[in-house]
Amino acid sequence: GHVGAIQLATETIGGVPIALRIRWDDPGxxxxxxxxxxxxxxxxxxxxxxxxxSHEYGPAPYGTRMRSTFHVFQGIPxxxxxxxxRHNREEMSNFGTFLPxxxxxxxxxxxxRGRQ
Numbered sequence: 523g524h525v526g527a528i529q530l531a532t533e534t535i536g537g538v539p540i541a542l543r544i545r546w547d548d549p550g551x552x553x554x555x556x557x558x559x560x561x562x563x564x565x566x567x568x569x570x571x572x573x574x575x576s577h578e579y580g581p582a583p584y585g586t587r588m589r590s591t592f593h594v595f596q597g598i599p600x601x602x603x604x605x606x607x608r609h610n611r612e613e614m615s616n617f618g619t620f621l622p623x624x625x626x627x628x629x630x631x632x633x634x635r636g637r638q
Contacts, residue, residue, distance in 0.1 A: 536605025555589060556580030
């Protein structure tokens with residue numbers, strides 16, 4: 523699985539490109555409302571946790587429902603705190619550009635059987 527893997531990514535938050543070290547955490551380590559969960563921590567170069575977040579997904583009568591939760595610790599600059607909500611909206615708004623096609627390509631897959 524992906525738990526424990528560290529991903530290096532550059533994300534634009536608050537209008538500033540920021541290099542991030544994202545460690546994928548055990549989904550069981552966070553409280554959730556939905557059945558599918560991605561949990562992660564943003565790490566310093568020394569491995570200290572700066573922030574934690576989760577994205578969770580679940581079925582809904584109209585498709586899929588999603589919730590993102592951010593736990594931002596003390597010392598994180600205000601522009602980053604404010605920029606997270608905007609960043610999340612921008613990133614998640616891209617789903618509509620590819621998820622319908624991805625669904626149609628995979629609707630007969632074993633991953634989706636029984637979910638329709």
